[in-house]
Structure formats: structure tokens, C-alpha cells
Amino acid sequence: MPQIAITNTFWEGVDRLDKPARARVHKAMAKFQQLTVPQLHADKGLHLESVVSSRDPRMRTIRVDDGLRIVLLAPDDGSDLFVFVHVVSHDKAYSWARRRLYTVNSVTRCLEVRDLTAMEQITPLFAQEAAAAPQLLFAPWSDTVLRHLGVDDVTLRAARTVTSKAQLEAFGSLMPEDQYEALWLLAEGLDPDDIYRDLVAVRQKTTVAESAAGEDTAGDYLAAAVTRTRSRIALVTGPDELADILTKPFAAWRIFLHPTQRRIAYRPGYAGPAQITGGPGTGKTVVALHRVKHLLDRAPDTRVLLTTYTGALARSLQSSLALLLDHDPALLARVDVTTVDAVAHRVVRQLRGNPGTALGDRDERTRWQRVTRRLELPWNEAFLSQEYRHVVLAQDLRSEEEYLACERRGRGSALGQVQRRRVWEAVTLFEGGLARDRAHTWLQVCAEATRLLRDKPGAGPSYDHVVVDEAQDLHPAQWRLLRVLAPDGPDDLFVTGDPHQRIYDARVSLRSLGISVAGRSGRLRVNYRSTEEILRWARGLLDTEPVADLTGDAHDTLTGYRSLLHGAQPVCEGHGSENEEGDAVVRRVRDWMDAGVAPSDIAVCARFNTLAGKLGDRLAAAGIPVVRVRDGEPESAVGVRVSTLHSMKGLEYRCVAVAGVTRSAFPFAPAVTPAEADRIQHTTDLAAERCLLFVACTRAREALYVSYSGRASEFLAA
């Protein structure tokens, strides 16, 4: 019987088919699996045939129906392993297959593919230009360095003609993916040794591990190379697995991990807390989920907390985890998936009793306003609530003495002792009011939960491992709680986040909270979600100022961050009035739906509830189904998602419209502390405003539409 392996390109082809066509693909493949190799060659229905004049002599096609063909590689190494590489219409299948060559990289030993015909056509053209160019992109690096990174002869010839990153990109989809990635990172300024460690060595390690596991990895044979190329190729072991792959929702992330993702997620153990960063869409959540799987598989009775910032994200983590763990109830029962605040609430309820009512942002503001008026203070409520958040709660200060003696880290305004006493008076009044009304802020609950767990070791929930997603917005009070939830030691905390998506003004120094990730940091750079066009446009929204990393002790950068996907340029449009803008958004959504995008794959968002509400009403009036994104709407609900920007965090859609990006909304003056009041706060507030827009725009996978009426936000002009 033949063995089957499928590549990510094949799977993507399947994903583009409608249900009946998928069923026909399944039928053809199931038949393929059942026949012997000689029967396969003789079967008239499947019609296994070579591709005439193909660059790769192993290239074959089989027939799915009158229109559809599967492209596959036939074994030439004595094995019976067939690699399914594409599924597409008849004509496209043949032209695709003719041009491509699969080879085994002599450095990484992985199977890779290139459009050899196109590379051979383009290289001489670039070479002519290169002869007259003052500078060649890869001139600083010798052939030896490039070869060491897995760049082979054909790619090397091409690379030596490249004068700019734009030209390199033109080659991007033609050359082998791993070689392009190495060249791109070099062009972005990364050190060759770092690239070797992150891209080449990890692949080689996989090879060694598999040899140790007794798999045949010797030689450059197809079957051996396939087992080594786990980031792009999966072996299908039997009919059940085939059915599973072809009938489940497309979720390549369950199977195909980038080598860096795999290295991070499946590293046997970390000696202490580990941190993973990366730009939007680089698969941080995917890595967190695989890490949970690894931790569960490693020991039969470990308990894991998988936690994040908002309820919507926790729900989405829960359903993805169920998918990854094949809905296995025994495994799922060992993981708590919930927000940090919900854990805190549970601890307090369990160890002390119901903590009372949680305060919303508006309530908290009103209470600070009352305090300010009552004590006739010279500061406004924003200043006081920030002082409370960034100094008192951040340092867990419990008395006036502690506050008087503290260093007000991260604050850009000086306060003398007399002023501090007045602030403390305000804090006492604020907290007293809350206690009287049996109310609390969420951060207070986190602080109390931490104290309770410290005072009563062994009581309350505890976990062997805590995995945190979207960690960039966590406050020190939340970090302290996470610190006590898993005992200090190997694999205690696994933290993923993106400092460029910080929208809630969280400033932490993890080290000062007893969480040191030194030597245990990883970075992801390949975006799997959005097109390069969307990423580039969205990056233009960010400031050039460096951003504090997750630890708070260094800076984070998006160097080397990129997508392999390409698509239309984002559209940014101004309108004469809010009404006209609303009409344009409805038209845009209608166009997306007419092009075949399901309503639930479209999101329309605005900064404020009022505009989001109006847009939702307009869409509904135009007969378009609408689902308001609040807490708890089922994933299966049909309709265009209408949301505020803040609620878009961590989610993704094929098409996204961001409306109301006006001068007065971005930056929103009340959200930005004046520089004269607090210089540091002013800078972080402005950065958070930019990040908010960046986060919303990077939720788009294929299409992004940004609009405003009247004057455009200054962020768009940049």
C-alpha cells in the first residue's frame, strides 16, 4: 500500500475548495490509500500520470473529477511514499507542476520547493541591473556565510543579483521558503550566527532527534527528507487520520509549526520562567497552546493554568485548546482556561468569601472625582487613579509610611512629602468608600488573592505550570498573583506577548516581581495571519520610539518581522460626513460579501461604542446580519462582527473595517495625560493610542479598510 504525506500547500489548496469538492478529494485520496502501488498505476479513475516536461521528474497528477487535479511527488527512492503537494484546477495543476523542483537542502536536510522556471527567468534580468548597481544587498556576506545558512547554488546566484529588499521580495515566493527566510533576516540586519541558531540548527536538531528515535533520516531520499520537514509536511498514517484532516476545519497550526515555534513549544523543559515575544499574528497563542499540550503530555497528573487578559480571549483559547487536544476530556480537565482576574476572584471567594461588586472604569473615575472634590486636591481624577495604579497597586504599598518612602518609578512628575500625604489621604478615602460599599477594583482583588495565597500556603488553587497569553497588558498586581499560583521552579511560567500591542498602559519590571526570564527568551518573526501589505501599512502607524519589552528592563523591536502572504493594499479613505462614511463602510462590507467572504469573517470596528452602534444599525438596515461583539456571543453566531477597537484584541477576521479614525479620536485627548502634568505618562498614553489602532488593523487577514470623516487622525498622516 502506498504511504501518503501532505504538505501545507496541499492543505491550503483543500481549504480553498467548497464542501462537495473537498468530499471528492477525500474520496480520491481514500481510494489511493487502499490500492497497491501497481494497482494505482493501472487505475483508470485516478489516472496517475507524469507531468510532461516538468522540472522535477517525480511530478505526477491524479484526477479528482473533470476539473480538479491533485499534484503529487512519486517516490524515486525505493519507498512507497507519495507526497501530495497541491490541489487545483486541471490547467493550473499542470503549469504549477511543470515549473517546480523539490530538493533536499544539504544544510538543513529538509525538503524544499522552488519555482525553478521563474527563478531562471528572473535571475539574468536582475544580473544585468546588478552589473551597473552601486551596491548589492548581500555584498557584505561571503558565499561561505550564505551557504552555511542553507543557501544553495541556484539561490546564491539569484541572491548575488539582488540590489534591494524589494527585489529580494520579488524572489520571495519563488525560492525555497527557508532560504528566503535566512536571506530576509540577513537583509534586516540580523547576525548570521543568530539566524543559524534560530533557523538552521533547530532543523538539524530535529534530524538528530529523529535519528535517535530510530527513524531513517540518512541520505537525501524523499522519504527521509519528508520525515525531517515537519514544519511543512505531515505523514498521514491511515484512513482515520485522512478523514480527520479533510473533514475538520482547516487549522494548519495544529500540525505545521515553524521550526522556531516548535523549538519553543516542545523544548523538554525550561529551568524557570520563559518569555516569548513576536509581532501580531506570529503565532504566540499557537505556541502557548502547544506548550500546554507538551506540559500535559509530559506528566500524567500535572495541572496547568492557561490564562490571558480578557474573557473573549479566554473563550477563544478554550476552543482552540479543545481542537488541539482532540476534545479529550481527560486532558482538558487538567487545564483551567480563564482570565487572571477570574482566578483572583475565585481565590478570594474560596479563601475569604465573596469579594463584592467589581468596579467598572466609569465608576472608578466617578469615585476619584468625588475624592478630588471632597479633599479639594490640586490633581484631577486621572492623575490620582494613575498614581494609585502605577505606584500604590504596582508596588503593593499598604501604608502611608511605605508610600512616603517609595520610589515613584515610571512617574514623570515629582511629589514632595506634603503632597504625598495628601495623595495618601485620597487613597484612604477611595479605599474606605469601596470597603463601605463592598466594592473593589479588579487589581485590588488580585492583590488580595495574592496575600491570601501567601498567608495560607496550600489553600486555594495551585498549578504545576502557568501559561500566559497576551501578557503585555498585565499589571504588576496580576503578575504577583501568577507568581504565587505556580511554585518557583522549572517550567513554572511560560509567557507570551507583544509589547507593540500594549493598550492598557501596563508597566512592569518582571525581575522586580521575582520573575526572571534571563536566558529563556524566544522571538517569533513570521506572521501567519495578515498579508505583508497590511503589516507594512499598520507598522507605519507606530512611533519610531523604542518600546519597553515584556520584562520592562530592555527594549523590543519588530526587526525581521514579516509575512509570507501577499494581497491587496489596505484602503484608507476620508469622507465629508459621518453619514457618508457609514454608507461607504456598508458598501465595502457588501463588496466583501459579494466576493464570497462570510459575514462572520468580517469585522467593523470603531473606537467608541456610539459609532460602532451606529455602524451596526446601518449594516442591519441594509439587510446585513450583524453580531455585536460583547462578552459571550457564540462563535457560531452568523453576522458581521461589530466591535470597539479594544474588544478586537487577540481576534482575527478575513476583512476588517476600522471607522472613525479622526483627528479627535486618535489620539483621544481625555486618554492622554498632558505632558505638563506627567511627562512619562504623556508618552506612554500616546504610544498606547497608536498601539490601539495598530492592534485593530493587524486583526485583518486579507483586506483592511480604514476610514474617517472630516480631519484624519495625525497617526494616518505619519
Ligand SMILES: Nc1ncnc2c1ncn2[C@@H]1O[C@H](COP(=O)(O)OP(=O)(O)OP(=O)(O)O)[C@@H](O)[C@H]1O
Ligand atoms: N505554524 C502555523 N501554521 C499555520 N498557521 C499558523 C501557524 N502559526 C500561527 N498560525 C495562524 O496565524 C494566526 C495568528 O496566530 P496567533 O493568534 O497564535 O498569533 P499571535 O502572535 O498570538 O497574534 P496576536 O498577537 O496578533 O494576537 C492564526 O490564524 C493562527 O492559526
